[in-house]
Amino acid sequence: MRHTLALARLLTLTATACCSVGGFSQTPAPPTSAPTSSPTLAAVKARGVLNCGVIGSSANFSLPDSQGVMRGIDADSCRAVAAAIFGDATKVKYVSLAPAQRLVAVQSGEVDVAYANITWTMTRETKSGVQFANVNFYDAWGFLVPKASGVSATNKLNGASVCMLAGPGESNAAEYFGKIKVRYKAVPFSEGEQMRKAFLAKRCDVMFHDVAAIASFKATLGAQAGDYVLLTETYGREPLAGAVRKGDERWFDIVRYTYNAMVAAEELGITSKNIKTFASSADPVVKRVLGIDGDLGPSMGLDKEWAANVVTQVGNYGEMWERAFSASGMPRGPNQLAAQGGLHYAFPMQ
Amino acid sequence: MRLLSRWAGALRQGLAFAVLGGLVFAMFHVTSANLQSRGIHSGFAFLWEPSRTPVADAPIVVEAGVDSYAKAFAAGALNSLKLTAAAIVAATLIGLVIGLGRLSGNALARALCAGYVEVMRNVPVLLHVFLWYGVILGLPAAAQASSWGDLVVASNRGLYLAWPGVDASGSWSLIRPVVDGFEVKGGVYMAPEFFALFVGISLYTAAFIAEIVRAAVGSLPRGQWEATAALGLPRATALRRVVLPQALRVALPPLTSEYLGIFKNSTLAVAVGYQDFMAISTTMLTDTGQAVEVMAIVMAFYAAVSLLVSAAMHVVEHRNMRWGLR
Numbered sequence: 001m002r003h004t005l006a007l008a009r010l011l012t013l014t015a016t017a018c019c020s021v022g023g024f025s026q027t028p029a030p031p032t033s034a035p036t037s038s039p040t041l042a043a044v045k046a047r048g049v050l051n052c053g054v055i056g057s058s059a060n061f062s063l064p065d066s067q068g069v070m071r072g073i074d075a076d077s078c079r080a081v082a083a084a085i086f087g088d089a090t091k092v093k094y095v096s097l098a099p100a101q102r103l104v105a106v107q108s109g110e111v112d113v114a115y116a117n118i119t120w121t122m123t124r125e126t127k128s129g130v131q132f133a134n135v136n137f138y139d140a141w142g143f144l145v146p147k148a149s150g151v152s153a154t155n156k157l158n159g160a161s162v163c164m165l166a167g168p169g170e171s172n173a174a175e176y177f178g179k180i181k182v183r184y185k186a187v188p189f190s191e192g193e194q195m196r197k198a199f200l201a202k203r204c205d206v207m208f209h210d211v212a213a214i215a216s217f218k219a220t221l222g223a224q225a226g227d228y229v230l231l232t233e234t235y236g237r238e239p240l241a242g243a244v245r246k247g248d249e250r251w252f253d254i255v256r257y258t259y260n261a262m263v264a265a266e267e268l269g270i271t272s273k274n275i276k277t278f279a280s281s282a283d284p285v286v287k288r289v290l291g292i293d294g295d296l297g298p299s300m301g302l303d304k305e306w307a308a309n310v311v312t313q314v315g316n317y318g319e320m321w322e323r324a325f326s327a328s329g330m331p332r333g334p335n336q337l338a339a340q341g342g343l344h345y346a347f348p349m350q
Numbered sequence: 351m352r353l354l355s356r357w358a359g360a361l362r363q364g365l366a367f368a369v370l371g372g373l374v375f376a377m378f379h380v381t382s383a384n385l386q387s388r389g390i391h392s393g394f395a396f397l398w399e400p401s402r403t404p405v406a407d408a409p410i411v412v413e414a415g416v417d418s419y420a421k422a423f424a425a426g427a428l429n430s431l432k433l434t435a436a437a438i439v440a441a442t443l444i445g446l447v448i449g450l451g452r453l454s455g456n457a458l459a460r461a462l463c464a465g466y467v468e469v470m471r472n473v474p475v476l477l478h479v480f481l482w483y484g485v486i487l488g489l490p491a492a493a494q495a496s497s498w499g500d501l502v503v504a505s506n507r508g509l510y511l512a513w514p515g516v517d518a519s520g521s522w523s524l525i526r527p528v529v530d531g532f533e534v535k536g537g538v539y540m541a542p543e544f545f546a547l548f549v550g551i552s553l554y555t556a557a558f559i560a561e562i563v564r565a566a567v568g569s570l571p572r573g574q575w576e577a578t579a580a581l582g583l584p585r586a587t588a589l590r591r592v593v594l595p596q597a598l599r600v601a602l603p604p605l606t607s608e609y610l611g612i613f614k615n616s617t618l619a620v621a622v623g624y625q626d627f628m629a630i631s632t633t634m635l636t637d638t639g640q641a642v643e644v645m646a647i648v649m650a651f652y653a654a655v656s657l658l659v660s661a662a663m664h665v666v667e668h669r670n671m672r673w674g675l676r
Contacts, residue, residue, distance in 0.1 A: 100632045104641045107390060128639035129390035159533035161507055166629065167403055167636040174404040174414040185507075185533070186406040187543075189623040190632060198623070201487040203506055203542065205532050247388060 038250035053114030056096030426630030445559025
């Protein structure tokens with residue numbers, strides 16, 4: 001089913017690519033210096049809703065709750081962009097994307113922005129027509145084993161079958177096990193749900209997956225969670241990033257600085273609860289971020305209160321992280337602010 | 351006059367071809383120009399770059415960073431063809447037995463075979479695959495695997511069968527599968543994913559082939575049977591030498607459709623994680639982001655193999671026809 005959907009999407013891409021903008025014109029428009037308007041922003045405003053690509057089945061990132069509301073750090077990252085544009089975080093239409101469709105959906109304009117567990121890599125930017133605006137979550141690869149197997153380190157896994165996702169899972173497993181010279185049998189799946197089922201059915205001895213995804217998987221197991229152990233070793237870097245289409249710099253700015261404002265708010269101690277108390281702040285940085293002074297919002301074609309709306313309705317970065325991950329018991333690790341030894345760092349808002 | 355009209359016909363056809371070709375060319379040109387303007391690299395040059403993703407469980411192993419994307423596609427193609435060939439053989443044999451069973455003089459055999467056809471063909475093929483995948487995952491893990499007389503080891507890691515080969519001492523012998531830690535060593539191996547697809551697709555398609563066999567045999571005049579009986583031929587000989595050869599002519603065209611169906615159903619591999627052509631192509635698409643090119647390759651592969659199967663069946667059909675008429 002997902003498959004036919006992916007195919008249909010690809011065909012739409014082909015169709016749009018061959019018949020859309022420019023028609024038969026062969027030469028792309030010459031690059032204009034510093035565009036002041038964004039075609040994507042204009043389209044989003046006209047539509048009245050932001051089309052945001054998410055995985056839609058990834059706990060803690062994007063998964064509908066019992067009321068059908070999309071929850072998780074990716075879902076909230078979408079909400080933040082909507083809040084910055086419309087002053088209303090609910091104006092988001094979530095588009096669920098399978099891994100193979102994610103970049104295509106951004107390239108073809110089917111979604112305006114995608115927060116879909118996409119790892120920021122160089123060739124994805126240089127070859128695929130997408131651009132990464134920000135990293136909303138720093139992840140790494142981890143190893144989950146059944147406690148009963150008694151395995152305590154990856155070098156004890158000789159001959160083991162390893163469940164993983166096709167693509168990046170396969171290449172990272174090959175690199176890691178090649179490095180530590182351990183033979184393994186790859187069991188690749190095209191979708192996370194199939195992989196988790198097969199792992200629980202003991203099709204494999206190990207699940208090789210994102211640490212955050214493993215933590216949320218364990219959280220869904222309830223009483224059985226204690227039967228599985230996450231090995232202390234991790235591998236690689238997986239900066240999960242928000243992607244936009246190349247060629248609309250102004251839109252790129254909006255997505256990038258929405259995230260930047262959330263990190264800045266956390267650094268300044270502004271939360272969704274206490275933001276009202278900052279209205280009378282004398283701190284020039286706070287005043288600029290909240291739009292009391294300066295023209296940060298208008299410089300991107302947004303309202304003055306864009307960042308204030310984001311913090312009021314979605315919260316700062318830390319609040320967003322807590323909402324998504326605190327229940328899973330995972331430490332914040334690299335996703336702390338730089339001041340606390342993490343990797344999140346706001347560029348000056350001036 | 352006649353010559354003139356023939357020329358006019360050729361001209362019309364030539365024009366039609368030129369217009370069609372021009373359209374295809376224009377579409378290609380505009381697509382690549384638009385892709386370029388969006389900063390998307392297009393073209394098939396990526397096929398010769400080393401693949402970032404390894405391919406394990408395939409007749410040719412693709413090593414990440416060493417072997418090209420082209421080789422990864424080839425590995426996927428071989429996996430698809432392997433599954434299709436195995437399922438075609440199994441489905442044909444089972445279908446033949448069930449189809450003949452429905453024509454048997456024994457009422458019990460007739461009822462059983464009719465029951466098989468109705469149950470199998472009325473359940474979607476994807477459910478067949480999931481059922482068999484569930485069955486094999488229900489087997490014990492390798493460490494506690496059951497083995498029968500050292501010849502077969504059945505575990506949720508797959509089926510292992512003793513097979514003749516060259517052993518450690520360099521002489522030919524029957525290599526028996528042995529459980530060793532996480533894995534089973536020795537013998538031939540069938541992965542759970544392959545098993546589920548092979549059994550599921552074969553049993554499902556066999557029901558349709560059984561009906562084709564029944565219809566084909568039933569289409570023969572009653573006189574053929576009566577003539578063999580009058581000659582005193584045993585029923586088996588009559589079936590083999592008189593009835594089946596004639597029935598084959600009727601059965602071949604619908605059989606071709608079933609074989610093509612098996613080939614296309616092999617793409618259900620993604621549902622259980624078997625690395626067929628479709629699954630590997632999807633991975634390579636994620637890897638390279640070359641969506642248009644990868645989809646073009648996928649469409650070309652499935653179209654080419656389907657046309658080849660049709661052509662091969664057509665040749666068989668044609669031969670049979672001549673032989674039948676002689």
